[in-house]
Amino acid sequence: MPETKMRTISYAQAINEALHEEMERDEKVFLMGEDVALSAISPATAGLGERFGHERVRNTPISELGFTGAAVGAAMAGYRPVLDMRRIDFMMLAIDPIANQAAKLRYMLGGQVSVPLVVRAPEGGGSQNGPTHSQCLEAWFIQVPGLRVIVPSDPADAKGLLKSAIREDNPVLFVEYRALYSLEGPVPDGDHTEPIGKAAVKREGADITLIGIGSQARNCLEAAELLAGEGVDAEVVDPRTINPLDIEGLAASVRKTGFCLIAEEGHKSGGVGAEIAASIQEAAFGALEAPIARVAALDVPVPVHTKLEAIVLPSTEKIVAAANNLLS
């Protein structure tokens, strides 16, 4: 097999390429959101308006409920809308069309329709934007049957999974981590897709399994480097999609290492980590040598002040400390 050529691009560029390529490939794909037609608004959507025109790259009024509901309708009627929510916090105004409608319509109507909708939801803190502009809310949505939830942590997965999401015939919440937008990494040339529902080992190791969601997969990789300096060989696994969740992929690593730590940027209570921990103990209880550890945002709104924000949010240092605590 010829070796795939790789290029180094940023996470935001990877999203941008996926959108360009899928809009090129399928004329039913269109993009809507506040300010999406303005290239300068985001590197993830720059150039799309110029390339595809403002019919397919459509600015919306500040009407989240309205345009998300409209996207559900357009999806039922044969189009493949992609929404740009700017921030997941603003998507809270549109939970009804996502959770009550898009996710349930196929089931409720006895299989008569499908809803091929992608909701792109950038999220995350660390920029002093305060309680209503910093949240990570993916955990809320794994409670919704019928909705796929994707949480890419590097450029290759961002591109490959967004392309798969757009081709998927079901509604997808595609979470983007703002803190990762400028992260660079290798992405295969050509029509690169990644499967929905498969975890990926991002670093091999033997002593402990670090499971990281989105921005925290990145922090787990950094933590693994620091732990290596202390003689601990950590394995980093990224679930990549949290509905469906690849429990076997995660459990396989835990069976190998015996120790498991889960890191996410959302709040700890009722978080994605809680769901993964419960599933891992169901699948691999005998392999665990200690209780599963969790690192997450404290159950506190994310404050503006830089120092206070750092107290509330998870970090590489907190992961290292929790890993050492787990192993001792």
Add this chain to the structure above:
Amino acid sequence: MARATSRLTRKRMHEMYRAMLRIRRFEETADDFYMAGKVVGGVHVSIGQEACSAGVCAALREDDAVLTTHRGHGHSIAKGTRLPEMLAELMGKVTGLCRSKGGSMHIADVSKGHYGAHSIVGANMPMAAGIGLAYQLEGKGQVAVVFFGDGASNNGAFHEAMNLCAIWKLPVVFFCENNQYAVSVPAEYSTSVDDISVRSKGYDAPGLTVDGMDVAAVYEASQEAVAHARRGLGPSLIEAKTYRFFGHSRGDPHYGMYRTKEEWEGWKERDPLIVCEKMLKMTAKQKKAHAEAVEAEIKEAIEFAENSPEPEESVALEDIFA
């Protein structure tokens, strides 16, 4: 579009001029401090829109309420919010109005009837209806004013709140600052009507469009709407045509990205401070007196904010539950 015609007293005009100047100088300070890296988080300044804040709040009683938006410094100042504590909040000091946890987008001074800036577009309007409901039940003749943008008038929250206020005759004034843009999206594109005030018709409430660069016009329209609310007749909608002289936030330039230089210059000629100076035929001496008084206040705010301490770590874990 309504323009001021009446016999406003010169004293009242000078008070409103002073309020506008306080806002202008606070916003310039906020912007300077942001550029110097002294502000924690973002700021959205209201330079160009001062006549709206000053004109509306001059028509209010101290025990009336205001609710505002991400672009809320001006409304806060005009309603009497303390400048030192406000600047301290922008600078992430524990003496700030929100103890450094809310920042510029959540300035509130409830003791002055300021129920907060709200950073989720539209969220303030249903809350204003609720404050109006409480005021109606209390029966003391208080009124709530909610400020919002052209962009927010396209959000369901606006329409639901207007209808609630209309059916229950709640004492609420909806004040829309149509500064022509929501970030980069022109109101001309995003809004079904030329004059947002006509949307009041759908709720059988009075609606009026005023020149938002003319503080006297804003004041007169507000007085009427506030009196209507106080008499128990329900909500009104005022739209003020205005313009922000700066970008949406610091991410975009004053012009050149989605606004033309010509458009920007045209509105700059109608700077609300200059319009007011002309109406008052203000003398150099009077101007100087206003400027000196405001400068002293700004200086005091800066000294307070700069000398205030940062929060202790424990502040992060406080104020979650009552």
